[in-house]
Amino acid sequence: MNAETKIPTPATVDFAGPYRLSIAGKMIETNATFDVLNPATNEVFAQAPEGSAEQMEVAIAAAKAAFPAWAALSADERGAYVEAYADALEAHKDELITLLTREQGKPRHTMATGEVEAAIFWVREVAKRRLPVETLEDTEDHVVEVHHTPLGVVGAITPWNFPVLLGLWKVAPCLVTGNTMVMKPSPYTPLCTLRFGEIAQGVFPPGVLNIVSGGNALGAQMTEHPDIAKISFTGSTATGKKVMASGSSNLKRITLELGGNDAAIVLADADWQSIVPTLFWAAFGNSGQWCIASKRIYVHRSIHAEFVKAFVAFAKDMKVGDGMDPATDLGPIQNRMQYDKLKSLFADVKDKGYKVPLGGEIDESLAGNFVPVTIVDNPPEDSRIVQEEPFGPILPILAFDEVDEVVAKANASPFGLAGSVWGRDREAAIAVAKRLETGTVWVNEIHIHGIDIPFGGHKQSGMGVENGAEGLAEFTNTKTYMFHK
Numbered sequence: 001m002n003a004e005t006k007i008p009t010p011a012t013v014d015f016a017g018p019y020r021l022s023i024a025g026k027m028i029e030t031n032a033t034f035d036v037l038n039p040a041t042n043e044v045f046a047q048a049p050e051g052s053a054e055q056m057e058v059a060i061a062a063a064k065a066a067f068p069a070w071a072a073l074s075a076d077e078r079g080a081y082v083e084a085y086a087d088a089l090e091a092h093k094d095e096l097i098t099l100l101t102r103e104q105g106k107p108r109h110t111m112a113t114g115e116v117e118a119a120i121f122w123v124r125e126v127a128k129r130r131l132p133v134e135t136l137e138d139t140e141d142h143v144v145e146v147h148h149t150p151l152g153v154v155g156a157i158t159p160w161n162f163p164v165l166l167g168l169w170k171v172a173p174c175l176v177t178g179n180t181m182v183m184k185p186s187p188y189t190p191l192c193t194l195r196f197g198e199i200a201q202g203v204f205p206p207g208v209l210n211i212v213s214g215g216n217a218l219g220a221q222m223t224e225h226p227d228i229a230k231i232s233f234t235g236s237t238a239t240g241k242k243v244m245a246s247g248s249s250n251l252k253r254i255t256l257e258l259g260g261n262d263a264a265i266v267l268a269d270a271d272w273q274s275i276v277p278t279l280f281w282a283a284f285g286n287s288g289q290w291c292i293a294s295k296r297i298y299v300h301r302s303i304h305a306e307f308v309k310a311f312v313a314f315a316k317d318m319k320v321g322d323g324m325d326p327a328t329d330l331g332p333i334q335n336r337m338q339y340d341k342l343k344s345l346f347a348d349v350k351d352k353g354y355k356v357p358l359g360g361e362i363d364e365s366l367a368g369n370f371v372p373v374t375i376v377d378n379p380p381e382d383s384r385i386v387q388e389e390p391f392g393p394i395l396p397i398l399a400f401d402e403v404d405e406v407v408a409k410a411n412a413s414p415f416g417l418a419g420s421v422w423g424r425d426r427e428a429a430i431a432v433a434k435r436l437e438t439g440t441v442w443v444n445e446i447h448i449h450g451i452d453i454p455f456g457g458h459k460q461s462g463m464g465v466e467n468g469a470e471g472l473a474e475f476t477n478t479k480t481y482m483f484h485k
Contacts, residue, residue: 015045015046015098015099015102015191016045016046016047017046017047018047019046019047019048019049019190019191019194019195019213020049020194020198021049021051021055021059021194021197021210021211021212021213022194022197022198022200022201022209022210022211023055023058023059023062023210023212024058024059024062024065024066024206024207024210025062025201025204025205025206025207026201026206027198027201028049028055029049030049030050030051030052030055031050031052032049032050032052033047033048033049033050034047034048034050034187034214034215035047035048036048036103036189036190036191037335038102038103038105038368039103039104039105039331039332039333039334039335039368039369040105040321040322040323040324040331040332040368040369040370041322041367041368042336042367042368042369043367045102046102046103046191048187048190048191048194048213049194049213049214050213050214050215051184051212051213051214051218052214053217053218053221055212056182056212056214056218056221056222059182059210059212060153060155060182060210060222060225060227060228061227062206062207062210063153063180063181063182063207063208063210064152064153064180064227065207066180066205066206066207066208067150067152067153067179067180069205070175070178070179070180070205070208071149071150071178071179073178075130075131075176075177075178078175078176078178079127079128079130079176080127081175081203081204081208082123082126082127082172082175082176083123083124083127083128084203085123085127085199085200085203085204086120086123086124086127088199088200088202088203089119089120089123089168089196089199090120092195092196092199093116093117093120095195096116096164096192096195096196097112097113097116098112098324099191099192099195100112100115100116100163100164100192101323101324101331102191102324103163103188103189103190103191103192104160104161104163104189104192104323104331104334105287105323105331105332105333105334105368105369106286106287106323106331107323107325107328107329107330107331108323108324108326109326110329111285111286111323111331112323115162115164115165116164116165118165119164119165119167119168119169120168122165122168122169122172122451123168123171123172125451126172126173126176126451126472127172127176129173129176129451129452129469129472131148131177131469131472131473131476133145133146133147134146140485141484141485142482142483142484142485143481143482143483143485144480144481144482144483145480145481145482145483146478146479146480146481147478147479147480147481148177148472148473148476148477148478148479149178149476149477149479150177150178150179150475150476150477151179151229151230151253151475151476151477152179152180152227152228152229152230153179153180153181153182153227153228153229154170154174154179154180154181154182154228154229154230154231154232154475155181155182155183155184155222155223155225155228155230155231155232156170156171156174156181156182156183156184156231156232156233157183157184157219157222157223157231157232157233157234157235157243158170158183158184158185158186158193158234159186159234159235160186160188160189160334160335161286161289161290161291161334161391162286162290163185163186163189163192163193164192164193164196166234166257167183167185167192167193167196168196169466169467170183170232170234170466171183171209173466173471173472173474173475174232174475175204175208175209176472177472177475177476178476179229179230179475180207180208180209180210181208181209181210182210182211182212182222182228183197183209183210183211183212184211184212184213184214184218184219184222185211185213186235187213187214187215187216188334188335189334190213193211193213194211194213196211197209197210197211219243220242220246223242223243223246223247223252224246224247224249226249226250228252229252229253230252230253230254230255230474230475231243231247231252231253231254231255232254232255232466232474233254233255233256233257234256234257234258234291235257235258236258236259237258237259237414237415237460237461240256240258240462240463243256244256244463253474254463254464255456255462255463255464255465255466255474256457256462256463256464257291257455257456257457257461257462257466258291258415258417258457258460258461258462259291259389259391259415259417259460259461260291260292260293260295260389260415260416260417260418260457260461261295261296261387261388261389261413261415261417262292262293262294262295262296262415262417262418262419262420262438263294263295263296263297263298263409263410263413263419263420263436264279264282264283264294264296264297264298264419264420264421264422264446265298265400265406265407265410265419265420265421265422265432266279266297266298266299266300266303266307266422266423267300267403267421267422267423267425267428267429267432268300268302268303268423269423269424269425269428270300270303270422270423270424271424272299272303272306272307272310272422273310275422276307276310276311276314277314278446279294279297279311279422279446280311280314280315282294282420282446282447283295283297283395284315284318284330284373284393284395285447286331287320287330287331287332287333287371287392287393288390288391288392288393288394288395289333289334289338289391289392291417291461292417292418292440292447293391294395294420294446295389295390295395296386296395296396296398296410297395297396297397297398298398298399298400298406298409298410299397299398299399299400300399300400300401301399301400301401304378304397304399307397308357308375308377308397309357311375311397312357312358312375315358315373315375316358316373318330318373320332320370320371320372320373320393321370322368330373330393332368332369332370332371333369333370333371333392334369335369336369338369338391338392339369339371341390341391341392342362342371342390342391342392342394343362343364345384345385345388345390345392345394346360346361346362346371346374346394348383348384348385349374349376349379349383349384349385349394352379352383354376354377354379354383354385355376355377355378355379356374356375356376356377357375357377358373358374358375359372359373359374359375359393359394360372360374371392371393371394372393373393374393374394374395375394375395375396375397376394376395376396376397377396377397378396378397378398378399379396379398381398381409381412383396386398387413389415403432406432407432407435407436410436411435411436411437413459414459414460415457415459415460415461416437416438416439416457416458416459416460416461417438417439417440417457417458417461417462418438418439418440418441418442418457419433419436419438419440419441419442420441420442420443420445420446421433421436421441421442421443421444422443422444423444426443426444429443429444430443437458437459438457438458438461439455439456439457439458439461439462439465440455449467450467450468451467451468452467452468452469453467453468454466454467454468454469454470454471455467455468455471456470
């Protein structure tokens with residue numbers, strides 16, 4: 001890359017905007033806009049650009065035009081660009097953290113700061129990763145090599161729960177492997193993505209990374225478009241099925257990171273007192289709005305009652321509030337649609353008369369989308385709160401008697417994203433972990449991720465993986481060369 005490329009200098013930020021699309025290296029205005037709400041107040045604080053179908057076409061065409069020259073660069077040249085992008089993001093870190101809290105709701109001093117810092121770290125580290133050429137045969141008269149070649153234009157559709165991290169998870173490996181990208185953020189949280197698109201225009205050649213915000217019709221346009229070679233989607237299982245169906249028109253490559261109903265299993269010999277805080281944050285971090293949250297905790301009946309008591313004692317003092325308040329532990333639910341889903345789930349728990357030792361009542365008089373930390377003690381296995389993914393701060397804690405029983409219950413789900421097992425006897429805990437039908441299982445730890453650790457779901461929790469060499473390879477075609485000497 002050009003050694004003279006300059007990193008944009010942070011300026012005084014007006015969080016009200018203006019915000020613009022990033023297309024072909026230019027910042028593009030739109031005729032229409034849509035409201036962006038602060039979930040802590042439900043007040044409009046910015047207008048986001050409503051991209052049109054025509055503008056999406058221009059973005060896809062720009063990415064297609066930029067692809068040959070970008071793919072022709074060496075991996076090291078592309079990596080240098082991506083590393084410079086990490087430096088540019090770092091220069092705007094504080095702005096992005098505050099903007100993330102404003103539009104998503106998570107506490108600025110904890111989850112928002114952690115998300116932005118992790119995302120920048122991810123970009124910087126992925127810039128260094130390479131997919132090596134594999135030599136399968138090299139004899140006196142014949143050579144067989146396996147290469148990884150870029151796909152072309154990648155369409156990325158990102159969610160509202162971790163818009164910065166999960167967006168940049170897609171950008172970095174896509175660009176390092178030689179593809180170009182068009183990204184559409186969730187209309188609930190478009191602003192950070194629009195900002196990091198704007199930052200990118202000072203780093204990458206025109207058309208390499210394009211950001212178009214707007215409604216669901218743009219996502220459908222991307223998934224059906226013949227010039228997009230791959231869709232990388234993070235979101236709900238229901239929407240993921242639609243993405244998969246519409247992408248079949250030209251046999252697009254597809255990576256889907258979808259929903260989960262992760263089970264945590266606390267065995268009879270677990271040091272359960274010490275893991276209560278860990279499991280609380282595993283379940284309630286980001287107010288339960290993450291796919292890998294522990295959404296069901298199964299505790300051996302011999303320690304269940306004491307565990308619930310200790311869990312309630314730890315949880316009861318957590319403050320739910322505005323993420324800009326340093327005293328806030330958990331922010332609001334990001335959008336009213338999800339808030340209403342939680343209201344329905346809370347109503348079902350109340351109507352069925354399940355035991356609720358903490359929380360259980362949503363105060364609808366509050367302006368923001370605030371939902372209290374709620375624990376449901378040992379509801380029936382077929383209850384909604386056990387079978388559905390709540391995506392909010394409500395958690396069932398269930399008793400079990402036998403290992404075979406709890407493994408069967410944990411696996412009796414259409415989801416298979418992740419899970420965890422806790423016990424002093426490490427080998428026994430690992431034996432249980434090996435029986436769980438999930439893409440990731442942690443033993444005596446949870447929510448450990450890494451640049452080189454593949455992450456993906458089984459069953460209806462997704463298709464393909466992100467991160468690791470496997471995640472890089474998802475952005476490539478395998479190409480076999482055979483040479484006669």
